[in-house]
Amino acid sequence: MNKKNSVFIATSLDGYIADKNGGVDWLHSIPNPDNDDMGYLEFTNSIDAIVMGRTTFETVCGFDVDWPYTKPVFVLSNTLHEIPQSYKGKAYLVKGKLTEILEEIYAKGLFRLYIDGGTTIRNFLKADLIDEMIITTIPVLLGGGIPLFTELPKSLDFECAAAKLFLGKVVQNRFVRRR
Amino acid sequence: MNKKNSVFIATSLDGYIADKNGGVDWLHSIPNPDNDDMGYLEFTNSIDAIVMGRTTFETVCGFDVDWPYTKPVFVLSNTLHEIPQSYKGKAYLVKGKLTEILEEIYAKGLFRLYIDGGTTIRNFLKADLIDEMIITTIPVLLGGGIPLFTELPKSLDFECAAAKLFLGKVVQNRFVRRR
Numbered sequence: 591m592n593k594k595n596s597v598f599i600a601t602s603l604d605g606y607i608a609d610k611n612g613g614v615d616w617l618h619s620i621p622n623p624d625n626d627d628m629g630y631l632e633f634t635n636s637i638d639a640i641v642m643g644r645t646t647f648e649t650v651c652g653f654d655v656d657w658p659y660t661k662p663v664f665v666l667s668n669t670l671h672e673i674p675q676s677y678k679g680k681a682y683l684v685k686g687k688l689t690e691i692l693e694e695i696y697a698k699g700l701f702r703l704y705i706d707g708g709t710t711i712r713n714f715l716k717a718d719l720i721d722e723m724i725i726t727t728i729p730v731l732l733g734g735g736i737p738l739f740t741e742l743p744k745s746l747d748f749e750c751a752a753a754k755l756f757l758g759k760v761v762q763n764r765f766v767r768r769r
Numbered sequence: 770m771n772k773k774n775s776v777f778i779a780t781s782l783d784g785y786i787a788d789k790n791g792g793v794d795w796l797h798s799i800p801n802p803d804n805d806d807m808g809y810l811e812f813t814n815s816i817d818a819i820v821m822g823r824t825t826f827e828t829v830c831g832f833d834v835d836w837p838y839t840k841p842v843f844v845l846s847n848t849l850h851e852i853p854q855s856y857k858g859k860a861y862l863v864k865g866k867l868t869e870i871l872e873e874i875y876a877k878g879l880f881r882l883y884i885d886g887g888t889t890i891r892n893f894l895k896a897d898l899i900d901e902m903i904i905t906t907i908p909v910l911l912g913g914g915i916p917l918f919t920e921l922p923k924s925l926d927f928e929c930a931a932a933k934l935f936l937g938k939v940v941q942n943r944f945v946r947r948r
Binding site for chain 2: 603604605609616619620715727729730731732733734739740741742743744745746747748749750751752753754755758759760761763765768
């Protein structure tokens with residue numbers, strides 16, 4: 591099985607994943623009457639597991655909805671001591687170096703990983719561990735907020751493998767790492 | 770004639786228009802054997818005039834090539850006293866408030882304007898004077914540099930009207946202001 595670390599995320603036109611107040615209401619600024627998932631289900635069907643940071647995990651736990659994932663979720667944290675009881679069997683705590691964590695996940699037969707959460711994505715990019723990024727651009731200039739991308743120790747070449755319009759207004763571009 | 774202020778620019782995947790050293794070599798990181806202009810000529814044929822800042826003007830003047838524009842160029846500057854002799858009749862100095870400058874240009878029968886240069890684009894966006902942005906994304910994460918977008922006093926809604934792949938690797942998205 592080929593190993594692949596993928597990002598599937600929405601950003602504003604100016605590259606933010608949350609606005610100045612940490613809000614994400616702008617994600618829904620384009621009317622979506624038929625709840626087009628813009629490829630999310632197809633994407634999640636193609637992956638074996640999810641890797642996310644503690645902040646994203648706690649945000650998802652705080653949503654007033656059922657646990658949204660059908661695949662195992664690995665939560666990166668050096669501060670969390672254990673996964674809360676109600677998420678055991680669904681989410682697993684992992685600690686340490688990213689490469690060691692990946693080996694631990696691969697050892698379970700899970701190779702196609704969905705890397706989620708701003709800090710986690712940035713840390714994977716800093717270590718050049720991202721193979722693919724599917725970025726949905728919500729066409730709004732927020733003018734400030736939490737950026738998806740930050741400083742990198744070296745530049746990383748990708749190529750755009752696909753560009754698709756949703757709802758006639760939202761573009762989703764798929765970038766693949768060129769190595 | 771409908772007035773339209775357009776941006777036609779390339780950015781890195783992380784939104785920079787120049788790298789950490791001010792360089793733009795990465796613009797050519799994707800092989801382009803047939804010199805595909807990615808719609809540039811078609812775009813420039815559709816505009817009446819160019820509006821750029823002093824920095825961009827001086828950069829273009831410094832290139833060891835013939836003057837590249839066939840349309841009048843309006844140079845925004847509060848420090849430049851006059852256009853150098855060799856550019857007279859091609860470039861025109863304009864000063865003052867953006868809305869007054871635009872009225873001055875419209876009075877010449879020039880309505881479809883190509884707004885160029887990082888600072889000028891940002892100032893037009895701050896004043897909500899951009900109607901269209903054609904952004905070619907060179908698929909490289911530079912990890913730092915001069916960003917196209919910066920802080921805005923308020924968020925601005927656009928819609929993606931078209932997405933096109935060039936050279937099988939470079940995506941160009943056209944965003945139109947929703948008012």
